[in-house]
Amino acid sequence: MPNSSFKLEASSPLAGFSQDFGTVLVEELTNKALVSIAEPLGMKTKLQAEVKKHLGASWPEIGTTTNSPKAYHLLGLQTDMIFAFFDHPGGLADAAIKLMLKDNAYCTDQSDAWVIIKVSGEGIYAALERICPVNLSRDAFAVGTVQRTSMEHLGVIILKHAEDSFVLMGATSSAEDLLHAVTVSIKNTN
């Protein structure tokens, strides 16, 4: 059908899951983009200056985040690489960043590889401490902290973006498993 009028629309890994468990609200966040920005060898200073200039936020230290007026959240996850996390309606998310950073960075659109789940409410600490080896207590894990860790057997990035509210990012391929691990823990601690 060369002149097909079909238009394909991508669906999110959890089909927009949202459920209120009483003390915890679980929602899949859709229309979000994750773009990795990695440093070419020996270009750390140059890249950090370009990121500051174009994205409007400084390069985050590992475990921390920085926010820009342009609504880019930069997540410091490892040496030599950060993630840009931002609202994006669909399509290639790295194009705009590549245009800004040019050859000063390796940018990769990872949006399709990640499921993004927001969990919020006062009961979330009790639920997550059973499946997450990182200390998430208010004293140890402040707002703006981000870590890569594992929950059950699944690799997860955990970001505390507001008081009593976390964003969990896991692999799209095991999105249902991560949701299951989180919701079962919430039910067990409710």
Add this chain to the structure above:
Amino acid sequence: MIINHPYLGPRDAAEFVYLGDASLLERPDWQSEDAASEFHDYLHLRDNVAGEMRELWFHEQGDRSWLVVTRNTITHEVIKVEMARDVAQKISNGAAA
């Protein structure tokens, strides 16, 4: 077992993958006359230490960094944790690991 990561602080050993003896960082010179013998030792010989040992650990479920962990293999006490890239840099600068 808790590994005190230089950047991230105390992290559960379950997040890490164990590789083995940190002497793997000291790769022999392939141009030396006895390279074949040195590579044989490098690849196949390990000390089976009962006590303090330097090991390579990979933080796979974390920041993907390689660490050199000095650990007591009898008590599992973690004595020292360094970034492997720093240790490797020291070796290439001519310092003893």
